[in-house]
Amino acid sequence: MRTRTPLPLFLLFGTALLSCQREPALAPGSDGQGPVLMEKAALTDVPEGEPLSQEQLDRAVIDVLEARNDFRWEWMDIRTLWSATLYNDHSVAIGYQPANAGTIDDGIHKIDVRSEAFKAVHDALIERILLTLNEGNRNPVSLRDILVEDDPVLPILTLRITDKRVITMLHNLRNVRYVEPLDYWPAIASDDRSTSGCSPSTYALNASDYTTISPNAKLPWNFNNHSIPAAWSSSQGGGVTVGVIDGGISASQPLLGSDFNNGDSNVGRTVATSATLGTSAYTTCSHGNSMSGLAIGARNNTGASTGVAYKSNLKFIRACEDVILDKSSEKTAVKNALIAMGNDPAVRVISMSIGSPFSSSVLTDGVNYAYGLGKMIMAAAGTSFSWTSWWGVIYPAALTKCVAVTGVKENGSKCGSCHDGSQVDLTICMERTSNSSRNSLSLSPSGNSPSYIGGSSAATATAAGIAALVWSAKPSATRAQVLTCLTSTAQFANAPSGSKGYGNINAAAAVNCALAL
Numbered sequence: 001m002r003t004r005t006p007l008p009l010f011l012l013f014g015t016a017l018l019s020c021q022r023e024p025a026l027a028p029g030s031d032g033q034g035p036v037l038m039e040k041a042a043l044t045d046v047p048e049g050e051p052l053s054q055e056q057l058d059r060a061v062i063d064v065l066e067a068r069n070d071f072r073w074e075w076m077d078i079r080t081l082w083s084a085t086l087y088n089d090h091s092v093a094i095g096y097q098p099a100n101a102g103t104i105d106d107g108i109h110k111i112d113v114r115s116e117a118f119k120a121v122h123d124a125l126i127e128r129i130l131l132t133l134n135e136g137n138r139n140p141v142s143l144r145d146i147l148v149e150d151d152p153v154l155p156i157l158t159l160r161i162t163d164k165r166v167i168t169m170l171h172n173l174r175n176v177r178y179v180e181p182l183d184y185w186p187a188i189a190s191d192d193r194s195t196s197g198c199s200p201s202t203y204a205l206n207a208s209d210y211t212t213i214s215p216n217a218k219l220p221w222n223f224n225n226h227s228i229p230a231a232w233s234s235s236q237g238g239g240v241t242v243g244v245i246d247g248g249i250s251a252s253q254p255l256l257g258s259d260f261n262n263g264d265s266n267v268g269r270t271v272a273t274s275a276t277l278g279t280s281a282y283t284t285c286s287h288g289n290s291m292s293g294l295a296i297g298a299r300n301n302t303g304a305s306t307g308v309a310y311k312s313n314l315k316f317i318r319a320c321e322d323v324i325l326d327k328s329s330e331k332t333a334v335k336n337a338l339i340a341m342g343n344d345p346a347v348r349v350i351s352m353s354i355g356s357p358f359s360s361s362v363l364t365d366g367v368n369y370a371y372g373l374g375k376m377i378m379a380a381a382g383t384s385f386s387w388t389s390w391w392g393v394i395y396p397a398a399l400t401k402c403v404a405v406t407g408v409k410e411n412g413s414k415c416g417s418c419h420d421g422s423q424v425d426l427t428i429c430m431e432r433t434s435n436s437s438r439n440s441l442s443l444s445p446s447g448n449s450p451s452y453i454g455g456s457s458a459a460t461a462t463a464a465g466i467a468a469l470v471w472s473a474k475p476s477a478t479r480a481q482v483l484t485c486l487t488s489t490a491q492f493a494n495a496p497s498g499s500k501g502y503g504n505i506n507a508a509a510a511v512n513c514a515l516a517l
Helices: 009-013 015-020 054-068 078-084 105-110 116-134 164-171 187-192 221-226 287-296 328-342 361-372 455-473 479-488 507-515
Strands: 091-096 147-150 156-160 176-181 210-213 217-220 241-246 271-275 313-318 347-352 376-380 403-409 426-431 440-442 451-453
Touching (some): 054 078, 105 361, 116 164, 147 328, 156 361, 241 328, 287 440, 328 361, 347 455, 361 376, 376 479, 426 440, 451 455, 479 507
Parallel strands (some): 241 313, 376 403
Antiparallel strands (some): 147 156, 440 451
């Protein structure tokens, strides 16, 4: 975890004094020449009456999803926004900026939150929030009582707030880029909050779903559909680090640990693991294990499956409990993982086979930060559970700065649990037409027998591995050039599909495109 900027003493211990002072209309600027906090021209009133019940809140959210096939908190009224803070852990994310800064999305990686302009807004917001909370309060609260995270890199404050006056005040400020409930999740989906996507497949391995290649590795059947073996004649991913953000890897799989340089992958590769959620990358959730194995698994001599970019390095960060980003802690941790990946110059491709149907500005800030530092971000378009089958592309894949990937069957139709839609950029064939249980293959949590792994998760990790092959073929290529090579040589290069983008990737053609640059 990153070290947080120490909090000013007056913010931690001066609350009692602040609660006795008259609340200023607006905080003065640090130069004394104008206000730091500035209100919008059109102000919203504090909501009256009772908040929405959980059922009413969920209905309001689902109605928007059904009408727009998308959901953003900025579309909701203040009553709904306030109501959402009352459930689960009450975390509220506050994105801030100087009032006249304009849109900072494209330059967020250049911001210094310790600069005078941003620090003035940061401090004024905290003061204003505490003053509002403590007005008429006999037991005043301090910042320590409500602080979840004070981001030392991005202009984000995360606090536990349920006071409708504070939510409305923040909503009315031009300095506030967003104010969003960070832990909202509909009650109907509560069963999906624990271990979604974590359990390995128990389907028996079919001998026709792999071939054995030197030095004794199993080649997944679908790699041939994307000309991956042909691409290996020119590139195996050497010199490129692939970053994987997921739910954890297995300590019992040596091919992602002590035996990372096994077989034809014995080229001095490196593997680095860390966690922004919890204290270790090693968990019982096998999803990240499968994704890492698909993207960069060793071309081994043990009989296990090989990955795509088998000479690439791995940087793995555990940032979630499972594939669904439904908790405030997960969204914050994924954002922090994106910051860490962005700050690592060795990482070129980031693979995220995780997501949420609900837009999150915290996740968006993390994506914008890593993208601004030159990373290619591959994200899963979505894998369905009982209540999500009708949705289109999920977040963060729906963001324009992500490359959205989904999975298809051999016949070209989307896989049984995959999402597609207009935001999809590329596809990977990863499911047999005749049997939805026979997917691509990857490393098991332990042992050498491969496990089936499917969904847009598997498609995304495979695409990330191919991107590493392309970049390795031409290390001087820009991200835009690598993406152009992937799309211009893909299945629907001349006429992109409205639901599957440029279609299936041709790894060999994309590598040759890069070599010709």
